[in-house]
Amino acid sequence: MLKLYSFGPAANSLKPMLTLSEKMEYDRDFTVHRLDPTNFEHHQDWFKAINPRGQVPALEDQGRIVTESTVICEYLEDAHPTEVKLRPDDHFDRAQMRVWTKWVDEYFCWCVSTIGWHRGIKPIAQKLSDAEFEEHLKKIPIPEQQVKWRRAREGFPQDLLDEEMRKIAVSVRRLDDHLADNEWLAGGMYTLADICNYAIAGGMQFGFAEMVNADDTPHLLRWIEQIAARPAVQRMYATVPLEKLGTRD
Numbered sequence: 282m283l284k285l286y287s288f289g290p291a292a293n294s295l296k297p298m299l300t301l302s303e304k305m306e307y308d309r310d311f312t313v314h315r316l317d318p319t320n321f322e323h324h325q326d327w328f329k330a331i332n333p334r335g336q337v338p339a340l341e342d343q344g345r346i347v348t349e350s351t352v353i354c355e356y357l358e359d360a361h362p363t364e365v366k367l368r369p370d371d372h373f374d375r376a377q378m379r380v381w382t383k384w385v386d387e388y389f390c391w392c393v394s395t396i397g398w399h400r401g402i403k404p405i406a407q408k409l410s411d412a413e414f415e416e417h418l419k420k421i422p423i424p425e426q427q428v429k430w431r432r433a434r435e436g437f438p439q440d441l442l443d444e445e446m447r448k449i450a451v452s453v454r455r456l457d458d459h460l461a462d463n464e465w466l467a468g469g470m471y472t473l474a475d476i477c478n479y480a481i482a483g484g485m486q487f488g489f490a491e492m493v494n495a496d497d498t499p500h501l502l503r504w505i506e507q508i509a510a511r512p513a514v515q516r517m518y519a520t521v522p523l524e525k526l527g528t529r530d
């Protein structure tokens with residue numbers, strides 16, 4: 282059985298969770314092990330033995346570990362083909378799909394992440410004493426992530442936050458413009474491009490309501506609702522019970 286290590290159904294963890302749910306059945310073909318980021322579980326030695334970068338998601342398949350959320354999704358398509366296809370067969374369409382997954386990984390995800398850290402990680406980091414914080418930093422394997430934690434705790438500079446919000450507005454516009462003329466992002470079908478972008482954009486009608494709303498981005502909103510209504514997406518939220526996610530097995 283496949284095992285996915287994740288923080289639960291959000292951001293990068295959501296990409297393989299959505300992919301798995303489209304293709305397979307929870308508890309029969311795959312399980313999900315949820316790590317608690319507020320306890321810094323992902324920086325504990327047992328998890329760094331699984332992913333030395335101390336980040337989720339990570340997929341365990343017969344004792345081997347695949348990391349990087351978008352790579353995991355592609356791996357599932359390659360190594361575990363099912364009747365559900367999440368990539369177009371046509372080479373041009375597949376290339377377009379990968380333009381969208383590359384864009385979300387290299388651009389869209391990062392600006393949303395900084396604002397997410399500003400809103401969510403800063404209060405967690407500020408609750409720690411200076412000594413606790415420094416002790417914790419030593420356990421973080423990626424130097425850039427150490428810097429990010431430090432900056433989140435001190436407070437990101439306002440000009441950086443403004444720039445990230447500008448990039449989010451550009452991203453939202455790009456998605457809405459494309460979705461005005463296209464039901465899906467690539468190849469006329471639901472693909473990994475939709476899954477990987479939905480993992481970041483899916484909740485923005487709540488967290489970034491001033492940008493993602495019925496007046497300004499009707500097509501993006503339509504696409505979000507269309508994905509949220511998919512049986513596999515609903516099944517994922519209903520059948521991957523939260524209490525099970527907390528246990529190590």
Ligand SMILES: N[C@@H](CCC(=O)N[C@@H](CS)C(=O)NCC(=O)O)C(=O)O
Nearest residue numbers: 292293294336337338349350351426
């Ligand atoms: N490029 C990686 C990024 C993974 C990543 O940033 N994961 C986040 C959760 S969405 C994480 O583990 N953050 C904790 C940390 O870096 O301390 C991927 O796409 O899988």
